[in-house]
Amino acid sequence: MLDMTGRGKGICALASYSGNKVSGLILGRFENKEAEMLSVYVNPFFRKKGIASMLLKQFEKKAAAAGCSKIKAAFTSAMPSFGAVKRLFEKNGWSKPQKRMKLIYFSRENLYREIQENPRYEKYKNALLPKGFELVKWCELQPEKIAQIKSRHNQPGGWTDDNTPFREPEKMEKLNSFAILKDDSVAGWFITHRINPDTIRYTQIYNDPVANGMRGIIIQTVIHAYWLHAMYGPEKGCFIIYEWNTSLLKIFEKLMEKLTDSCTESFGVEKDIGQD
Numbered sequence: 001m002l003d004m005t006g007r008g009k010g011i012c013a014l015a016s017y018s019g020n021k022v023s024g025l026i027l028g029r030f031e032n033k034e035a036e037m038l039s040v041y042v043n044p045f046f047r048k049k050g051i052a053s054m055l056l057k058q059f060e061k062k063a064a065a066a067g068c069s070k071i072k073a074a075f076t077s078a079m080p081s082f083g084a085v086k087r088l089f090e091k092n093g094w095s096k097p098q099k100r101m102k103l104i105y106f107s108r109e110n111l112y113r114e115i116q117e118n119p120r121y122e123k124y125k126n127a128l129l130p131k132g133f134e135l136v137k138w139c140e141l142q143p144e145k146i147a148q149i150k151s152r153h154n155q156p157g158g159w160t161d162d163n164t165p166f167r168e169p170e171k172m173e174k175l176n177s178f179a180i181l182k183d184d185s186v187a188g189w190f191i192t193h194r195i196n197p198d199t200i201r202y203t204q205i206y207n208d209p210v211a212n213g214m215r216g217i218i219i220q221t222v223i224h225a226y227w228l229h230a231m232y233g234p235e236k237g238c239f240i241i242y243e244w245n246t247s248l249l250k251i252f253e254k255l256m257e258k259l260t261d262s263c264t265e266s267f268g269v270e271k272d273i274g275q276d
C-alpha cells in the first residue's frame with residue numbers, strides 16, 4: 001500500500017499494489033471533523049477481489065486517525081459501476097444511499113428549438129417583471145447589495161449554507177447569473193456555473209422569504225436565463241434539482257421535460273466512525 005496522505009493539505013490518497021502493478025486508488029479529503037471519500041478506482045483486471053473494500057477500510061482508519069468522526073461520499077446512477085459502488089458501501093457498513101439530487105442534461109440546440117417553437121416562452125424573453133422588480137446580472141451587483149445579502153446569512157427567515165450564492169465563485173457564469181431585486185433590495189437569486197467549457201450548470205434558485213409576492217418572478221427569471229443561454233451560451237446545460245427543493249421540481253416539470261437529453265440521480269452515503 002502506497003500512502004500519499006499529507007502531501008497536500010487535508011488530502012488522503014492511497015494506492016494498492018498487486019505484485020508490482022498498481023491495482024487500485026482511493027482519494028479523499030479531511031476537513032475539520034468530517035472526511036469525504038472523493039473517488040475509488042480498481043483496475044478492471046483486479047476487480048471483485050476485495051481491493052476496493054480494503055482501500056475503503058484503510059481510508060476509514062486514516063480519517064479516524066486524523067480526528068474525523070464522520071465520512072461522506074457521493075455517487076451517481078450514471079456510473080457504469082453503480083451496482084458495485086452501492087454494494088461496496090453496503091458491505092462496509094455505510095448508511096443506506098440517500099437520494100440527494102437529480103442532474104438533468106440538455107443541449108442548447110433543444111433549448112433554442114423549444115424557445116422558438118413554444119409560444120409560452122415569447123413573453124418571457126425580455127424578463128418583463130412586475131413593477132418594483134428588477135433582474136441584475138450578479139457580476140454587476142453593487143458591493144452594498146452583496147453586503148445586504150451576507151447580512152441575512154443564517155438569520156431567522158434568511159438563507160442558509162444550502163442555498164448560498166457564494167459557492168464556487170471562480171466558476172460563476174456571467175451570462176445568466178442574476179440577483180432579483182424588489183424595491184431595490186435583494187429578494188432572491190438565480191445562480192449558474194460554467195462547470196466546463198461547454199456546459200452551464202443551473203445551480204441555485206433562491207426566493208428570500210423577506211420578499212413577499214415573488215410568485216411568477218422565479219419562472220420568468222429561469223426562462224430569461226434559458227433564453228440567454230440559447231442565444232449566446234455554450235453547447236450544453238445541466239440542471240440540478242435537490243430532493244428538498246420541491247418548488248424547483250415543480251418548475252422543472254412545467255418547463256424541462258421536453259428538453260431533457262439525459263437524467264441521472266446522485267446519492268449520498270455516510271458512515272459514523274465513532275469519535276466526537
Ligand SMILES: CC(C)(COP(=O)(O)OP(=O)(O)OC[C@H]1O[C@@H](n2cnc3c(N)ncnc32)[C@H](O)[C@@H]1OP(=O)(O)O)[C@@H](O)C(=O)NCCC(=O)NCCS
Pocket residue numbers: 038039040041042043046047048049050051052053054074075079080081082083084085087088091
Ligand atoms: C466500484 C469499484 C471500485 C469496486 O471495486 P472492487 O475491488 O471490484 O470491489 P470489491 O471487490 O471490494 O467488491 C465490493 C462488493 O461489490 C461487489 N461488486 C463488485 N463488482 C460488482 C458488480 N459489477 N456488480 C455488482 N456487485 C459488484 C462485490 O461482489 C463485493 O460484494 P460481495 O463481497 O458481497 O461479493 C470498481 O468497480 C471500480 O473501480 N469501478 C470504476 C470506478 C468507480 O465507479 N468508482 C466509484 C466512484 S466513487
